[in-house]
Amino acid sequence: MRPTVCVPLRSEWLALRDRIDPELVEVVRTGRATGEPRPGPVLVAGVAGALVSGIEPGDLVVANEVRRGDTVVTCPVAPLLAGALRRRGLRVHLGPVVTVDHVVHDPAERESLAATGAIAVDTESALLLSRDGSDAVVRAVVDAPDRLLLRPGMPLRGVKALAALRAAAPVIEQWAGAVGERVILLAGPRSFCAGVERAIEIVERALDRFGAPVYVRRQIVHNRHVVADLQARGAVFVEEAEEVPEGSVLVLAAHGVAPAVRRTAEQRGLQVIDATCPLVSKVHQEVRRFAARDSTVLLIGHHDHEEVVGTRGEAPDRVLVVADAREAETVEVPDPQRLAYAMQTTLAQDEAAETVQVLRRRFPAIEGPHSDDICYATTNRQHAVSRVAREADLVIVIGSQNSSNSLRLVEVCETLGTPARLVDDASDVDLDLLAGVRRVGITAGASAPPVLVEALVAALSGLGRTVVCELGDTTEDVAFLLPKEVTTA
Numbered sequence: 313m314r315p316t317v318c319v320p321l322r323s324e325w326l327a328l329r330d331r332i333d334p335e336l337v338e339v340v341r342t343g344r345a346t347g348e349p350r351p352g353p354v355l356v357a358g359v360a361g362a363l364v365s366g367i368e369p370g371d372l373v374v375a376n377e378v379r380r381g382d383t384v385v386t387c388p389v390a391p392l393l394a395g396a397l398r399r400r401g402l403r404v405h406l407g408p409v410v411t412v413d414h415v416v417h418d419p420a421e422r423e424s425l426a427a428t429g430a431i432a433v434d435t436e437s438a439l440l441l442s443r444d445g446s447d448a449v450v451r452a453v454v455d456a457p458d459r460l461l462l463r464p465g466m467p468l469r470g471v472k473a474l475a476a477l478r479a480a481a482p483v484i485e486q487w488a489g490a491v492g493e494r495v496i497l498l499a500g501p502r503s504f505c506a507g508v509e510r511a512i513e514i515v516e517r518a519l520d521r522f523g524a525p526v527y528v529r530r531q532i533v534h535n536r537h538v539v540a541d542l543q544a545r546g547a548v549f550v551e552e553a554e555e556v557p558e559g560s561v562l563v564l565a566a567h568g569v570a571p572a573v574r575r576t577a578e579q580r581g582l583q584v585i586d587a588t589c590p591l592v593s594k595v596h597q598e599v600r601r602f603a604a605r606d607s608t609v610l611l612i613g614h615h616d617h618e619e620v621v622g623t624r625g626e627a628p629d630r631v632l633v634v635a636d637a638r639e640a641e642t643v644e645v646p647d648p649q650r651l652a653y654a655m656q657t658t659l660a661q662d663e664a665a666e667t668v669q670v671l672r673r674r675f676p677a678i679e680g681p682h683s684d685d686i687c688y689a690t691t692n693r694q695h696a697v698s699r700v701a702r703e704a705d706l707v708i709v710i711g712s713q714n715s716s717n718s719l720r721l722v723e724v725c726e727t728l729g730t731p732a733r734l735v736d737d738a739s740d741v742d743l744d745l746l747a748g749v750r751r752v753g754i755t756a757g758a759s760a761p762p763v764l765v766e767a768l769v770a771a772l773s774g775l776g777r778t779v780v781c782e783l784g785d786t787t788e789d790v791a792f793l794l795p796k797e798v799t800t801a
């Protein structure tokens with residue numbers, strides 16, 4: 313069904329009419345319509361009054377729900393719209409909008425509406441929505457609690473609001489292009505692994521036990537949501553141990569560190585709690601073992617990745633980093649008879665195998681680790697996403713840009729010919745990408761919280777009816793012990 317954009321006032325309608333492709337979406341001037349809900353998908357656009365400070369005339373409000381009396385209509389697509397509008401440089405606020413039956417001039421009434429948690433008020437949205445789960449509301453703020461309607465400056469505020477509405481028109485078009493029914497294919501397993509869960513729990517327990525601040529060297533895991541959440545609870549993230557006040561508690565991140573970092577921490581009298589994933593520690597042990605036999609170790613991994621930097625630090629004079637098969641073809645070693653290899657834990661399996669093949673061809677005496685260094689979580693997530701990629705038109709991978717295992721999931725999809733995008737969360741998803749896409753695969757890197765997957769599924773459901781299918785039956789029951797510093801009394 314063709315989506316509808318409902319604009320109550322003539323000035324709002326004029327702001328959008330010529331900026332939206334009528335082939336794509338019908339822009340209807342509604343007045344303050346009442347009666348039966350419209351058929352979806354419906355996007356209500358227009359002006360509104362802000363209820364809370366910090367929202368200025370000319371800002372946009374995207375409703376995540378619309379309230380009128382006891383009725384609440386949710387708008388799950390809101391994060392997608394808000395993200396798209398922000399990427400256009402617009403100031404956007406996401407939150408509940410309340411619809412009332414009169415223009416609110418009384419500051420006390422605004423205050424009481426704000427006390428309900430609503431961030432903006434209008435007189436139409438709740439009356440125009442379809443209430444079928446595919447509704448959207450974008451409102452441009454025309455007045456604020458300290459600059460009410462009918463006060464000096466009103467015409468200028470009106471101009472600002474209509475300009476913001478005009479600027480939102482391309483995103484409204486994108487929304488119209490993206491609405492439609494979809495099948496969502498969820499890769500399983502996805503999201504947190506045992507090493508990431510352990511690292512996060514270590515910081516949480518350290519905060520409980522020692523109180524804030526607890527210092528953490530580098531990102532505890534490569535995910536900005538996890539870092540922001542722990543920061544809010546009192547964790548302080550630093551680049552180096554030198555920045556930590558003497559005598560403080562310092563947690564070492566899941567990717568592991570070079571021994572030199574531990575020495576610095578010791579010299580500063582820091583109480584160190586090691587959150588290095590045990591599977592990364594295993595690779596450190598291998599490198600120490602090979603180096604102790606005077607072997608050169610070819611460490612297959614990404615040169616600047618923190619895990620590789622830490623592992624290399626175990627024997628900096630004996631470790632050479634080899635990024636890929638191309639580097640494996642040219643690497644020079646002092647003695648081919650005294651040679652071993654080890655791997656970063658989060659590599660793409662196929663690429664790593666190709667690199668090992670080249671090394672074995674060039675250096676037949678090379679020794680390898682007892683068991684594969686690519687960890688179970690990386691392996692399982694790559695298998696799962698490849699299954700999804702074979703059936704999907706597009707795969708969305710949730711994870712941060714510096715998450716190695718998330719980037720590899722994107723590469724796995726692309727290798728299979730399926731477009732894939734790495735996003736931090738639902739607000740990062742480009743609506744244009746979804747146009748014409750009916751089968752969307754979703755996975756998440758080992759450092760991305762499961763709640764982000766749930767939020768993305770919910771947001772996509774706001775674009776039309778969705779059927780969600782879980783693909784994959786691998787169960788993970790790996791669990792690691794916590795260090796004694798956060799467990800013993």
Ligand code: SF4
Nearest residue numbers: 505507508589657687
């Ligand atoms: Fe450990 Fe693998 Fe998780 Fe990294 S991805 S923390 S190596 S289990």
